[in-house]
Amino acid sequence: MFGKTTHIIQKNTLTKDDLTYLISLKGDERDYFLKKIGENYVQTLGKKVFFRGLVEFSNYCTKDCLYCGIRKSNQSSDRYDIDDDEILKAAKFAYTNNYGSIVLQSGERNDPIFIKRITNLLKKIKDITDGKLGITISLGEQTEETYQAWFEAGAHRYLLRIETSNEELYYKIHPKDTNHNFQNRINCLKSLQKVGYQTGTGVMIGLPFQTYEELADDLLFFQDIDIDMIGMGPFIEHTETPLYQHKDKLWSLQRRFDVTINMIASLRLLMPDINIAAATALQAIDPMGREKALKYGANVIMPNITPTIHRKDYTLYENKPCTDEGAEDCSNCLNIRVEMADREVGYSEWGDSKHFFSRTSENNKAF
Numbered sequence: 001m002f003g004k005t006t007h008i009i010q011k012n013t014l015t016k017d018d019l020t021y022l023i024s025l026k027g028d029e030r031d032y033f034l035k036k037i038g039e040n041y042v043q044t045l046g047k048k049v050f051f052r053g054l055v056e057f058s059n060y061c062t063k064d065c066l067y068c069g070i071r072k073s074n075q076s077s078d079r080y081d082i083d084d085d086e087i088l089k090a091a092k093f094a095y096t097n098n099y100g101s102i103v104l105q106s107g108e109r110n111d112p113i114f115i116k117r118i119t120n121l122l123k124k125i126k127d128i129t130d131g132k133l134g135i136t137i138s139l140g141e142q143t144e145e146t147y148q149a150w151f152e153a154g155a156h157r158y159l160l161r162i163e164t165s166n167e168e169l170y171y172k173i174h175p176k177d178t179n180h181n182f183q184n185r186i187n188c189l190k191s192l193q194k195v196g197y198q199t200g201t202g203v204m205i206g207l208p209f210q211t212y213e214e215l216a217d218d219l220l221f222f223q224d225i226d227i228d229m230i231g232m233g234p235f236i237e238h239t240e241t242p243l244y245q246h247k248d249k250l251w252s253l254q255r256r257f258d259v260t261i262n263m264i265a266s267l268r269l270l271m272p273d274i275n276i277a278a279a280t281a282l283q284a285i286d287p288m289g290r291e292k293a294l295k296y297g298a299n300v301i302m303p304n305i306t307p308t309i310h311r312k313d314y315t316l317y318e319n320k321p322c323t324d325e326g327a328e329d330c331s332n333c334l335n336i337r338v339e340m341a342d343r344e345v346g347y348s349e350w351g352d353s354k355h356f357f358s359r360t361s362e363n364n365k366a367f
Contacts, residue, residue, distance in 0.1 A: 002032045009036055014270055019216035022266045023259060030262065034296045037265040041297055044272050049294055049343045050351025051334070052136055052277075053094030053102045054302040057082040061107025063140070063180065065163075066173050067204070069238040070107050076240050082307060084121060090305045091125045094133060098347040101134035103159075103302060108140030115146050122153035134350035136200075141184060144191040151195050157352075158192045159200040159231055160185070164207065165221035166214045173207060173243060189225060198356040200229035200275075205263055206256030207235045208246035215259070219267050222274075228353040229300070230267060233279030234260045257285040261296055268297030273354040275300050290334075294341035300351065303334050 005025070008018045025033055058081040059070040070077050087104070094102045102125070104118070118139065125135060136157035137150060147158070164170050167182045174180040192199045203218045222230060234256035237244050251259070264276055278298040282289030290301060338345050 002029050005029055005033050005036075009033070009040075009269060016213065016216045016220060019219050019266055019270070020212045022269070023215050023219075023262045024212045025262055026258070030258070034261065034265050037268055037297055038295050041268050041272065041299075045299055045354070047343045048299070048346040048349070048351070049338050049341075050275075050300050050346045050349060051094075051099040051101065052300060052302045053090065053097075053099045053305040054105065055082075055087055055090045055102060056105050056304070056306045057087050058106040058109075060109065062110070063108045064175055065180070066175065067163075067207075067235065067238065067241055067243040069240060071241065074240050084117070084124070086307055087121060088124055088128060090307070091133060092128055093305055095129040099133075099303070100346065100349045100351060101136060101157075102305075103136040103138060105138040105159075110140070110142050110146070115142070115149070119149050119153045122150060122155055126154040132348075134352075141188045144195065147188075147191055147195045147197070151197060155197070157198040157200065157229065159202070159229070160188055160192065161200075161202040161231060162186070162189070162221075163202075163204050164210070164214070165203065165218045169207065169209060169214060172209055173204075186225075189227075193226075196360075198228045198275075198353050200231060201225075201227055202230050202232035202277075204235040205232060205260045206251045208243065208249040212259075215263060219263070219270055222267065223270055226355075226359050227271075227274065228356040228359065229275035229277070231277040231279060232260070232263060233281035234285060236281055236284055253285045257282060257289065261292055264293055264297040271355065273358065275351070275353045275355075277302060280304070288340075291337050291341040294338065294343050299343075301334055301338065 004021070008014065008022060011018065022033060059077060060079055060081060061070050061072055064072045091102050104121070118137070122135060125133060134157070135155045136159060137155045138159040140160065162185050163173065170182045189199060189201055201222065203215075205215065234253070235250075236253075237247050237250065250256070260282060267274075267276060276298045277300040278290040278293035280290070280302065282293055286292065294301065335345060
């Protein structure tokens with residue numbers, strides 16, 4: 001009954017046409033595909049899900065991306081910058097609650113004051129957690145020297161989402177200027193790999209003008225650059241952004257959600273040993289969104305431990321869930337969600353990407 005899908009799942013090499021087909025699946029055949037991927041990936045990676053305590057510590061940004069609620073030109077955004085002591089308290093919370101890892105995320109800045117601040121913070125986090133807390137950072141485009149300094153200070157994973165691997169579409173959702181350069185984004189990903197980070201990227205799914213074929217190209221891009229971890233989610237429009245004028249060109253929210261789950265499952269088939277995050281944006285559409293992502297390919301989830309007073313202001317998109325919960329509330333909720341997805345939390349584990357170790361091992365053999 002589902003011969004074509006079965007054939008694709010069993011293939012050793014997936015083509016663009018294969019991925020386009022899987023990404024666009026609907027109905028019973030989609031259900032069959034997702035079920036098979038859920039079963040297969042547990043056999044490869046097991047049932048463990050890894051926590052990354054997320055601290056969105058500042059929404060000041062030098063970028064003007066056309067889709068983002070914290071873009072520099074959005075005068076309606078309530079700006080904030082959490083002080084270092086609060087960030088360290090959040091790190092300590094993650095450590096004492098056995099999260100294993102923390103994520104530091106903010107708007108993009110690359111001024112010397114910011115760079116020095118992050119370097120010092122990383123060292124302090126390592127110090128107060130006896131070097132046992134894994135650290136992921138998502139702080140945008142920087143020089144290779146800055147990436148090196150932060151790596152030496154204690155960060156070992158870096159997420160830099162490209163948002164789309166299609167250059168033409170990239171410039172439909174970003175200004176075309178020196179501060180928003182497609183090739184520079186790719187070069188930064190290569191620099192991160194060169195420095196030695198477990199390197200992550202990701203895309204938005206369901207953008208205006210986007211096609212299934214372009215999403216298939218995104219997955220092949222991940223494979224081509226040999227990425228270690230992925231954070232991708234549905235595009236959710238923000239009224240205070242230029243891209244909102246194209247809202248009539250969007251798929252329905254439900255379709256954006258369904259295609260995102262298809263993308264996660266398809267990527268798990270394409271790259272079986274990478275880390276894939278269950279994006280919070282999924283829960284903005286479906287109350288069980290993150291659980292579904294965990295069932296069908298994701299193995300990382302990010303409890304938000306940003307101090308509650310500021311959480312509502314990190315609005316990359318609207319209707320963000322869980323903005324009124326404290327860190328402990330979010331932790332308890334996600335524990336339940338992981339169990340509901342028939343998964344288990346890998347407490348106190350960094351949950352590093354298995355792909356990273358195979359990638360770096362192969363690179364070392366080349367020399």
